[in-house]
Amino acid sequence: MTYDAVVIGTGAGGAPLLARLAKAGLRVVALEAGKFWKPAQDFATDERAQDKLFWNDERLTAGNDALAFGNNNSGTGVGGSTLHYTAYTPRAQPDDLRIRSEFDVGEDWPIDFTDLEPYYDEVEQFLGVSGPSPYPWGPVRKRGYALGPLPVNKAGRLMEQGCRTLGIRTSPAANAALSASYYQDGVGHRPACINRGFCQAGCRNGAKASMDVTYIPLAMHYGAEIRPECFVTQFRRDASGKISEVIYVRNGQEERLHCKNVFLCAGAIETPRLLLLNGIANSSGQVGRNLMAHTALQIWGEFDDDIQPFKGIPGAVISEDTHRPAQRFGVPTDFVGGYLLQSIGVMPVTYLSQLARGRGLWGADLKRAAAAYNHVAGINILGDCLPYAHNYIELSDEKDSRGLPKPRVYFSNGENEERMTAHADQIMRQIWEAAGARNVWAFPRNAHVIGTCRMGHDPDTSVVNADGRAHDIPNLYISDNSTFPSALSVNPALTIMALALRTADKFLMSERAKE
Amino acid sequence: MTDIRAILQTDLVTEPTRHVLTERLNAPRRQPAFFTADEFALLRAICDRLIPQDDRSDAERVDIAGGIDERLTENKSNGWRYDEMPPDRDAYQLGLRGINQSAELVFGKPFVALSTEQQDSVLKAVQALDSPDSAWQTLPADRFFEELLAEAVENYYSHPLAQAEIDYVGFADAKGWEL
Numbered sequence: 056m057t058y059d060a061v062v063i064g065t066g067a068g069g070a071p072l073l074a075r076l077a078k079a080g081l082r083v084v085a086l087e088a089g090k091f092w093k094p095a096q097d098f099a100t101d102e103r104a105q106d107k108l109f110w111n112d113e114r115l116t117a118g119n120d121a122l123a124f125g126n127n128n129s130g131t132g133v134g135g136s137t138l139h140y141t142a143y144t145p146r147a148q149p150d151d152l153r154i155r156s157e158f159d160v161g162e163d164w165p166i167d168f169t170d171l172e173p174y175y176d177e178v179e180q181f182l183g184v185s186g187p188s189p190y191p192w193g194p195v196r197k198r199g200y201a202l203g204p205l206p207v208n209k210a211g212r213l214m215e216q217g218c219r220t221l222g223i224r225t226s227p228a229a230n231a232a233l234s235a236s237y238y239q240d241g242v243g244h245r246p247a248c249i250n251r252g253f254c255q256a257g258c259r260n261g262a263k264a265s266m267d268v269t270y271i272p273l274a275m276h277y278g279a280e281i282r283p284e285c286f287v288t289q290f291r292r293d294a295s296g297k298i299s300e301v302i303y304v305r306n307g308q309e310e311r312l313h314c315k316n317v318f319l320c321a322g323a324i325e326t327p328r329l330l331l332l333n334g335i336a337n338s339s340g341q342v343g344r345n346l347m348a349h350t351a352l353q354i355w356g357e358f359d360d361d362i363q364p365f366k367g368i369p370g371a372v373i374s375e376d377t378h379r380p381a382q383r384f385g386v387p388t389d390f391v392g393g394y395l396l397q398s399i400g401v402m403p404v405t406y407l408s409q410l411a412r413g414r415g416l417w418g419a420d421l422k423r424a425a426a427a428y429n430h431v432a433g434i435n436i437l438g439d440c441l442p443y444a445h446n447y448i449e450l451s452d453e454k455d456s457r458g459l460p461k462p463r464v465y466f467s468n469g470e471n472e473e474r475m476t477a478h479a480d481q482i483m484r485q486i487w488e489a490a491g492a493r494n495v496w497a498f499p500r501n502a503h504v505i506g507t508c509r510m511g512h513d514p515d516t517s518v519v520n521a522d523g524r525a526h527d528i529p530n531l532y533i534s535d536n537s538t539f540p541s542a543l544s545v546n547p548a549l550t551i552m553a554l555a556l557r558t559a560d561k562f563l564m565s566e567r568a569k570e
Numbered sequence: 571m572t573d574i575r576a577i578l579q580t581d582l583v584t585e586p587t588r589h590v591l592t593e594r595l596n597a598p599r600r601q602p603a604f605f606t607a608d609e610f611a612l613l614r615a616i617c618d619r620l621i622p623q624d625d626r627s628d629a630e631r632v633d634i635a636g637g638i639d640e641r642l643t644e645n646k647s648n649g650w651r652y653d654e655m656p657p658d659r660d661a662y663q664l665g666l667r668g669i670n671q672s673a674e675l676v677f678g679k680p681f682v683a684l685s686t687e688q689q690d691s692v693l694k695a696v697q698a699l700d701s702p703d704s705a706w707q708t709l710p711a712d713r714f715f716e717e718l719l720a721e722a723v724e725n726y727y728s729h730p731l732a733q734a735e736i737d738y739v740g741f742a743d744a745k746g747w748e749l
Contacts, residue, residue: 096585096586097586098586099584099586099587099589099590099591100583100584100587100740100741100743101587101590101591101728101741102728103590103594103724103728104586104590106648109648109649110649111646111647111648111649112647112649113647113649113650113651114649114650114651115650115651115652115653116650116651116652116653117652117653117654121652121653122650123650124649124650125647125648125649125650126648126649129649206749207749208749249743249745249746249747250746250747250748250749251743251746251747252740252747253740253743259584363740363747365738365740366740366747366749367747367749402740403727403733403736403738403740404723404724404727404728407723407724407727408720408723408724408727410723411716411719411720411722411723412716412719412720415697415715415716415719417619417620417621417693417697417719418619418620418621418622418690419622421620421621421723422621422622425727425735425736426735426736428736428737428738429736429737429738453657463653
């Protein structure tokens with residue numbers, strides 16, 4: 056049997072596309088490295104037990120600002136990293152896609168905001184994104200959010216208070232978790248969020264729109280097949296250069312699928328890793344290059360109030376006033392691009408582990424700081440990042456448990472990211488000071504790996520075209536955050552999903568044109 | 571302090587949560603399978619300084635070192651490793667040796683034989699890269715210390731008794747939370 060499409064990976068890049076292709080009547084199968092969880096019985100409210108949701112195959116991490124993986128970034132299991140994303144779903148703004156036009160550095164996207172806009176709309180309505188209508192930033196929307204915003208937790212209230220004092224506008228954020236129960240054809244009823252605050256360790260009741268409770272059931276409704284615990288290792292190509300077989304390992308045994316088309320949706324590390332392992336789609340030499348990671352500095356403070364930072368959607372409040380801070384505040388900045396501000400709640404082990412790494416506290420000092428856990432609240436940024444030649448992924452000589460080379464990832468912030476972070480550090484400290492914080496401390500970090508197989512018009516400088524199709528291999532598409540030409544100043548998940556639907560539609564149109 | 575055992579028996583805790591927390595609460599202290607007896611005693615002594623548990627009876631002490639031994643025995647990863655560090659198993663063996671050598675070079679005794687003040691000064695020097703160089707030629711001392719501390723903290727604060735110590739009750743969320 057030959058499948059019309061094999062989709063590799065079931066996260067934000069794979070699942071929406073899988074559903075679209077299945078709905079069009081194609082014979083499709085998704086291969087997923089991880090398990091197909093049953094959240095109600097498999098998910099405990101315990102961070103340690105839930106580390107099964109993270110991509111824990113070891114990655115080597117290098118550079119001045121070496122990236123953390125595991126609980127930071129990729130996920131494993133049907134649903135991919137959406138199993139442990141915070142469900143924060145702001146849209147990119149139109150100028151995010153035109154960094155080079157605006158600042159003469161970085162890269163423009165080969166598509167416009169107007170290409171994404173209808174898909175943003177569709178994804179938000181399908182997932183049941185909860186958010187304010189109207190939304191204060193970006194172009195006027197054709198439709199409001201599907202549901203009203205989720206309740207704001209204490210960290211969010213404190214951010215609102217601090218920002219009000221400083222004249223920074225805030226709003227309840229858009230989150231892909233349900234503020235009321237929601238029904239979708241092909242999916243059924245999903246219940247409202249119960250404010251567990253455990254989004255980053257797995258949602259128990261299906262309120263959070265991870266792919267396993269949204270696009271995957273939709274895809275299965277339309278006949279898609281899901282094969283969990285299948286790790287893809289090789290592609291076989293026919294005489295014309297097209298991929299004709301996908302080879303994967305299940306239960307230690309090699310199996311293969313015959314296919315007409317392949318959609319690689321394994322995320323910005325495993326996607327280029329698989330291409331590099333197979334030595335394909337890389338005539339540009341750009342596979343694994345242009346790796347970007349969002350600036351994501353966190354500022355934590357302690358408050359007199361009982362915060363209980365584990366309660367409620369973690370990212371409850373947003374401000375995009377810092378999207379282009381010079382325009383908003385009339386004070387020139389020394390960096391390009393911009394960032395958003397976000398209030399953050401946190402689970403205890405995550406917080407205390409960061410405290411250990413970030414402040415190096417131990418002994419009595421650690422115990423004292425840990426005792427304040429119920430009184431901490433945070434703010435963080437999520438900001439753009441430029442592509443640099445010094446940031447990339449390569450295959451190392453060290454082998455993993457499957458006998459495949461471990462990826463080595465280089466990341467160092469450039470001057471631009473350092474300046475942006477310094478700007479944000481100052482603003483966030485002012486907000487927390489105005490809100491009455493004590494013992495304020497900063498945890499420097501970068502989040503989300505982006506851009507390792509970027510899209511563009513020129514086959515010499517990009518890996519896929521504007522439709523997501525590989526320049527080198529006509530039946531290979533990539534749909535995940537690796538194709539982003541720039542990092543955007545927002546969390547990537549919503550844009551990955553929107554782009555996935557667009558890629559599916561472009562593919563279906565080209566198939567129809569062949570008929 | 572929260573009475574964790576009582577809460578775990580209530581319907582405020584879901585069955586999967588009760589299962590993992592009860593298992594962790596009742597786990598026996600581990601006999602090392604990866605570390606030698608000497609290495610394990612040294613690791614225990616270090617963990618006792620990083621996260622003191624002097625106020626707990628022996629039976630109630632969280633087995634931080636046992637958790638590290640268990641992970642290394644299974645060769646499990648948390649998904650990443652600093653490129654400048656050797657594989658985790660090697661790093662722990664080299665790092666423990668480095669801490670002991672630092673103790674010998676500065677105080678003329680192995681780490682476990684030092685006073686707690688002396689132990690703390692050895693650990694501070696390791697963390698701040700002020701240890702004698704000869705003990706740390708194959709391993710960056712500050713990175714090792716960061717990894718060890720982070721793992722010790724994650725092991726400790728994953729334990730229900732440590733969570734009770736900081737009044738964390740987030741696991742009792744079967745009915746969700748009102749905001």
